[in-house]
Amino acid sequence: xxxxxxxxxxxxxxxxxxxxxxxxxxxxxxxxxxxxxxxxxxxxxxxxxxxxxxxxxxxxxxxxxxxxxxxxxxxxxxxxxxxxxxxxxxxxxxxxxxxxxxxxxxxxxxxx
Amino acid sequence: xxxxxxxxxxxxxxxxxxxxxxxxxxxxxxxxxxxxxxxxxxxxxxxxxxxxxxxxxxxxxxxxxxxxxxxxxxxxxxxxxxxxxxxxxxxxxxxxxxxxxxxxxxxxxxxxxxxx
Numbered sequence: 001x002x003x004x005x006x007x008x009x010x011x012x013x014x015x016x017x018x019x020x021x022x023x024x025x026x027x028x029x030x031x032x033x034x035x036x037x038x039x040x041x042x043x044x045x046x047x048x049x050x051x052x053x054x055x056x057x058x059x060x061x062x063x064x065x066x067x068x069x070x071x072x073x074x075x076x077x078x079x080x081x082x083x084x085x086x087x088x089x090x091x092x093x094x095x096x097x098x099x100x101x102x103x104x105x106x107x108x109x110x111x112x
Numbered sequence: 113x114x115x116x117x118x119x120x121x122x123x124x125x126x127x128x129x130x131x132x133x134x135x136x137x138x139x140x141x142x143x144x145x146x147x148x149x150x151x152x153x154x155x156x157x158x159x160x161x162x163x164x165x166x167x168x169x170x171x172x173x174x175x176x177x178x179x180x181x182x183x184x185x186x187x188x189x190x191x192x193x194x195x196x197x198x199x200x201x202x203x204x205x206x207x208x209x210x211x212x213x214x215x216x217x218x219x220x221x222x223x224x225x226x227x228x
Contacts, residue, residue: 043203043219044155088155097168102155
């Protein structure tokens with residue numbers, strides 16, 4: 001089983017929709033969970049991170065972690081065409097190396 | 113806003129040739145990283161670099177790879193004898209420190225390496 005699994009999509013939604021992006025993982029040592037956004041021909045850009053379980057909100061974005069299920073989500077409210085990008089989840093254990101293990105990324109298309 | 117820059121944007125080389133990928137990290141950052149992303153695959157860590165030495169490296173970073181900070185601004189990744197499977201997008205990143213997850217890594221736009 002791969003360490004981090006993420007459906008590559010593409011996920012196509014109309015403008016204004018609520019988007020749900022998800023990852024599952026197998027390594028119970030992961031404690032920090034991150035979401036990156038990657039526009040075409042650009043490097044990944046950190047959107048937000050959470051520690052352990054729970055929710056974190058930043059504007060239209062909400063990150064959610066369920067460690068018991070080894071499942072993390074990113075919700076985007078009122079999605080905009082400018083949100084069209086690939087969204088990468090990444091995670092690291094606490095202590096020691098903070099080098100992230102990435103998922104494959106989900107391609108999101110928000111059409112007007 | 114300061115950003116990480118990488119050159120060239122696209123490099124085409126013949127198998128067995130040496131390539132050097134260049135990066136200019138953000139000026140006050142102290143930690144530097146290389147990642148690669150094979151087309152359709154996940155981003156994979158290669159190496160991190162601090163205080164003029166490698167601080168961590170992955171299994172991918174074998175003897176064919178080397179990194180260097182030849183001056184105060186550039187950070188390079190050298191692949192000595194390229195193989196077909198080295199074809200990928202290579203991302204450079206930098207961070208102020210590497211004390212934890214709150215230290216954001218800023219990624220450059222990447223260099224697409226094509227090995228023929």
